[in-house]
Amino acid sequence: MKEIYLDNNATTKVDEAVFEEMRPYFCELYGNPSSMHFFGGQVQQKVDEARKRVAALLGASPDEIIFTACGTESDNAAIRSALEVFPEKRHVITSRVEHPAVLTQCRNLTQKGYRVTEIGVDSEGRLDMAELKAAVDADTAIVSLMYANNETGVIFPIEEAAAIVKAKGALFHTDAVQAVGKVPINLAASKIDLLSLSGHKLHAPKGIGVLYLRRGTPFRPFMVGGHQEKSRRAGTENAAAIIALGKACELAGQNMAIENSQVKALRDRLQTELMARIPHARINGGAAERLPNTVNIAFEFVEGEAILLLLNELGICASSGSACTSGSLEPSHVLRAMGVPFTCAHGSIRFSLSRYTTAGEIDTVIRELPPIIAHLRQMSPFGREFLKKQ
Amino acid sequence: MWDYTPTVKEHFLNPRNVGDIPDADAVGEVGSLACGDALKLYLKLDDDKDKIVDAKFQTFGCASAIASSSALTEMVKGKTLDEALAISNQDIAEFLGGLPEEKMHCSVMGQEALEVAIAKYRGHEVKPHDHDHDHGPAYPDQEGTIVCKCFGITDVFLKKVIETNKLTTAEQVTHFTKAGGGCGGCIPRIKELIAEVMGKQESEEPRKRPEKLSNMKKMQMIQEVLERDIRPLLWADGGDLELIDIDGPKVQVAFRKACAGCSSSGFTSRVVEQKLRDLVAEDIVVEEVAA
Incomplete structure (x- = not known):
């Protein structure tokens, strides 16, 4: 069965050009970039080139790029560093809809005596800027807000938030894992101090991430040991993956227009057609500014896991904010923070596209999903009551 | 998958x-x-x-x-x-x-x-029972008192499921009934229910504190109560304790595994003390030692 992969916010296919770029650095050019000899030195040159490519995508300087193992490490490093840099400050701000990479750490901090404020969102998933403005004070060490939400694709006004935060003297970090490559980011003209990105969300392999650290921002490393990454992240460089990420960032820059035209057009068609064909559905965050590749739709009277499993039978890969797929028993914290009624949250499905998504694949989903929803509604006591009224 | x-x-x-x-x-x-x-x-x-x-x-x-x-x-x-x-x-x-x-x-x-x-x-x-949470009750027709407000689940129902499926941890109870899977506020009560059911299974006859005890007999009974009544409860939470010494009414215990360093171990030693007082001698004092 050929897969129809619409779960690109979970992970993406490694671009073949990216794979070709990294291939020699396993069996042939396997030197350690830190070595003095030519054999390691030539790897160092490619790592430097990769650093420039990543910096170029973000409008940053190469020395502001720290390679890490993943987005989660970057998030952890950013927040921990701020707390070490400002030991007297005991307040951290984040949002209720963050990825667990940030949220779990912040919630753990409350047990260590920190005050943690989680800024809320409205019913469309938009950040409450007034609440943010009121929350930042002289005791705030760091504010960490995601650039774009992984479940709904809703984009936060990050520059505006950064300006509010910087005016109060706190550090500003953004988890931009979902945004990089889809939304233009120019850190040269930005107030962001720290930014996380993850390779495998933009067609590079898993196991490589970046922490952007604005020049002059005080920093304490999360990983200590050797002098790699200018002693800001110890550990032998994952050279092949770094080189791959450099290529992926170069391609992301070239393909950003495709994300915002071709991918967006397919996403728009998917959501318009599904909404037209399936009654009692709603787009979570539909009125907010969103990533061009993401749509999260709530189907009333049915449960998400059952939808996913039926899609899976047809080779269609998506994901759900339903309780039954998350291992917890309540629907996604993002949908709950938005106040999506429980009646809808349980039946929410996320489709996330990429530049590899084809019109034919979208047609298949538009054709196959409505009967799946109808079938499950026919089986559901609530769906049947609703159908009777029709 | x-x-x-x-x-x-x-x-x-x-x-x-x-x-x-x-x-x-x-x-x-x-x-x-x-x-x-x-x-x-x-x-x-x-x-x-x-x-x-x-x-x-x-x-x-x-x-x-x-x-x-x-x-x-x-x-x-x-x-x-x-x-x-x-x-x-x-x-x-x-x-x-x-x-x-x-x-x-x-x-x-x-x-x-x-x-x-x-x-x-x-x-x-x-009869349907009250619920004060927007979830509404999952099983509106059960008897008993609501334990899990998020999913509207009662003590009577939970005890039945714990007993039939021989559940020993709060996590298992959540997997089987959903209770405790929402806000988590009822997890302490679920642990109590597990303890109640386990206690019941272990001895149907209520045990009584003996009137008089020789020192030797008392030490034996303390050990027995710890083995039969206390340690299985701690295991259920991934913890354990060890009897270090008995000196007159003083019983010294050390907490192990998840109990060691647990912020509620002070509470746990009070529970151990009460149990020993109920079943062995009224004057027992439990002390937690680091050994």
Whole structure:
């Protein structure tokens, strides 16, 4: 069965050009970039080139790029560093809809005596800027807000938030894992101090991430040991993956227009057609500014896991904010923070596209999903009551 | 990846007996939209009103909820009401070749709907109880006091599931009933219920404190109570304790594993003390030592 992969916010296919770029650095050019000899030195040159490519995508300087193992490490490093840099400050701000990479750490901090404020969102998933403005004070060490939400694709006004935060003297970090490559980011003209990105969300392999650290921002490393990454992240460089990420960032820059035209057009068609064909559905965050590749739709009277499993039978890969797929028993914290009624949250499905998504694949989903929803509604006591009224 | 047996998958993809029976003799409804799963079960009886001749269901829920409902309707057909009542949630899970533990609540929902349907048919009053949470009760027809407000689950129901399935941890109880899976506020109460059920299983006869005790006998009894009554409870939470010394009324214990360094170990030593006072001697003082 050929897969129809619409779960690109979970992970993406490694671009073949990216794979070709990294291939020699396993069996042939396997030197350690830190070595003095030519054999390691030539790897160092490619790592430097990769650093420039990543910096170029973000409008940053190469020395502001720290390679890490993943987005989660970057998030952890950013927040921990701020707390070490400002030991007297005991307040951290984040949002209720963050990825667990940030949220779990912040919630753990409350047990260590920190005050943690989680800024809320409205019913469309938009950040409450007034609440943010009121929350930042002289005791705030760091504010960490995601650039774009992984479940709904809703984009936060990050520059505006950064300006509010910087005016109060706190550090500003953004988890931009979902945004990089889809939304233009120019850190040269930005107030962001720290930014996380993850390779495998933009067609590079898993196991490589970046922490952007604005020049002059005080920093304490999360990983200590050797002098790699200018002693800001110890550990032998994952050279092949770094080189791959450099290529992926170069391609992301070239393909950003495709994300915002071709991918967006397919996403728009998917959501318009599904909404037209399936009654009692709603787009979570539909009125907010969103990533061009993401749509999260709530189907009333049915449960998400059952939808996913039926899609899976047809080779269609998506994901759900339903309780039954998350291992917890309540629907996604993002949908709950938005106040999506429980009646809808349980039946929410996320489709996330990429530049590899084809019109034919979208047609298949538009054709196959409505009967799946109808079938499950026919089986559901609530769906049947609703159908009777029709 | 989904961890379903081929039988679960087959019953999900081709569910048996979906629909309703307009002239059903018994109908049982459990769950709600808010809770994420719900089941409406219809039973039709023979002319003697004894044997189930037909069963149909409607289910809102995940694949295993639908498969459990489908399995249940197949299992009850041809059975008398009393035979049907003997079906446990484990029987439903077994029929399906097993369910992942975190999905066991689906089989419990099936069993519960069956019980509600038969109880109602037999004219037992099944009263809905209060709930002060926007979720609404999952099992509106149970007796008892609500323990889990998020999912509206009562102590009576929880104790039954704990006993039938021999559950020992709060996490298992969540997997089987959902209780504790929302805000988590009721987890301490769930642990108490597990302790109650375990205590009950261990000795049906209430034990009494002896009037007089030799020192030797007292030390023996303290050891016995720790082994039989206390340590199994701590194991259930991943903890343990060790008896270090007994000096007159003073009992020194050291907490191990999850209990060591646990912020509530002070509370735990008070619980240990109370138990020893109840069962051995009134003047016992429990001290926690670091050794």
